[in-house]
Amino acid sequence: MSGVNDPIPFLDLSGEYHAVEAEWFAAIHETGQSGRYILGPNEQAFEEELAAHVGTKFSLGVANGTDALLLSLRALDIGPGDEVITTPYTFYATAEVISLVGATPVFADILEDCFTLDPASVKTKITDKTRAIMPVHIFGHPARMDELNAIAREHDLAVIEDAAQAYGADVGGKRVGSLGNAGGFSFYPTKVLGCYGDGGMITTDDEAMLERLKKLRNHGASAPFMHDTVGYNSRLDEIQAALLRIKLRKLDDDVAKRRAVAARYTELFAGSVVKAPTLPANGGHAFNLYTIRMPERDRVRGVMNDNGIPSSQCYPLGLHLQEVYEHLGYKVGDLPVCDQASTEALSLPVYPAMKMEHVERIADTIIKALG
Incomplete structure (x- = not known):
């Protein structure tokens, strides 16, 4: 009987690939003919579609999930001398980006039943240097956002959701990525919504933050060849965006x-x-x-x-x-x-x-x- 002795993969994307192959190849062909490979119509459409699906006003495609968190910190002017409270039970990128902007990661404990950040532990870690809380919706389980947001409001802190592992999760009917100042998603192939390469997205309701992020993802450019800040080369390419549009529908x-x-x-x-x-x-x-x-x-x-x-x-x-x-x-x-x-x-x-x-x-x- 099938399944009794056949090999068990940890993750098998082959069936999914065959289901989208024809539609994706058509999108690749269309992209090739258009000559628009970066910040093209698929990328722009995907930003609109994902924002609508998550429930935020805006979303912005970036090169990967790590950059989604890194640029969010930069857009909030978090840097040297600042502290960001986060979980130690997560992939390294969560803390790494805090260090990369020159801030200090402060680790709080997790909840035993779901591995997410413990709000009670977070409270004990707040100092006069704390600028933000970065909860992780680990394994797809949403963090205790109501409690964490209450703490953030009390202490005037930003909240950046690391939603890399949790696309499609929700709290009280609101999808993760719409519950803080910004949400960072990864489209690494193993994720719930994954592309066939690297990709990421930032979601936010803050228009001023969106404009800052647009500069940061494109070398700090305020206009072609004009730069007013040090930024990054962090853009979601057109072919991956085309695939993600197809996959988002299912x-x-x-x-x-x-x-x-x-x-x-x-x-x-x-x-x-x-x-x-x-x-x-x-x-x-x-x-x-x-x-x-x-x-x-x-x-x-x-x-x-x-x-x-x-x-x-x-x-x-x-x-x-x-x-x-x-x-x-x-x-x-x-x-x-x-x-x-x-x-x-x-x-x-x-x-x-x-x-x-x-x-x-x-x-x-x-x-x-x-x-």
């Missing part, structure tokens, strides 16, 4: 399929010692990754490897304990929930076209390994 269906895969996993893990991902109390999970917690994680992962079951260990060491941030002085135990999560969490395959037979085989292998 995004809601793809997220629904991811949620169906996640629901089956959770059903199978019920009654075991595996802690399945929680669902937001007032919102929707996008399930960029399905991340469980379990005892003896490393031993169980070895059994999975022996049985051809792929997985990903996100994240093996909190950013606060990594060599690059030794100078900040964090030690084991300072952020105990993050430290514990790093020893227990394991991400399992989840994508729209995933076979339910594979889900069942993965869950069965894990449960048997746990005894």
Whole structure:
């Protein structure tokens, strides 16, 4: 029977590719004939369509998700002497961009049930140097934005959402990326909305910020060959924008399929010692990754490897304990929930076209390994 012994990929984009191939190739052909390869009509249309889908007034295409966060910080004039509170349980780029603008990342702990930034911990990290909070909607689970925004309002702080892993997630019916001063999205191929290369987007309701971002993404140019600030070469190319327009039209269906895969996993893990991902109390999970917690994680992962079951260990060491941030002085135990999560969490395959037979085989292998 199909799915019993065939290889299980961690992510299989081939089915998705074949579904969009003809339409995308037609868009490539049209782009080639037009001669507009950068900041062309597809890129401009995609900005409008994505803003409408997310629920913001504006969006701006950039080269990647890292730049989306970096330029957002720059547009808010955050730099040397400033502090930005964020999570240590995330991909390095989240903290890296804070360092790149000359500010200092300040790490707060995470919530045990969903891996997102703990508002109570954030409160303890605020100083007179704090300028912003950068929550991460990790694995597709939206952060506690109501509480974080309340803290930000109380202390006059900006909020930049790292929504790289969470396109399609929402809080109270409002999509992530529309819940702060700015939202940063990544279109890396493994993301919920991914292109076939690199790409990113910034969303905002702030028109003044949008104008600043337009300069920053294009070498600080205020007009052709005229520059009034130091900027970047960070633009979403026309061919990737054409693909993303095609994929955006089926995004809601793809997220629904991811949620169906996640629901089956959770059903199978019920009654075991595996802690399945929680669902937001007032919102929707996008399930960029399905991340469980379990005892003896490393031993169980070895059994999975022996049985051809792929997985990903996100994240093996909190950013606060990594060599690059030794100078900040964090030690084991300072952020105990993050430290514990790093020893227990394991991400399992989840994508729209995933076979339910594979889900069942993965869950069965894990449960048997746990005894």
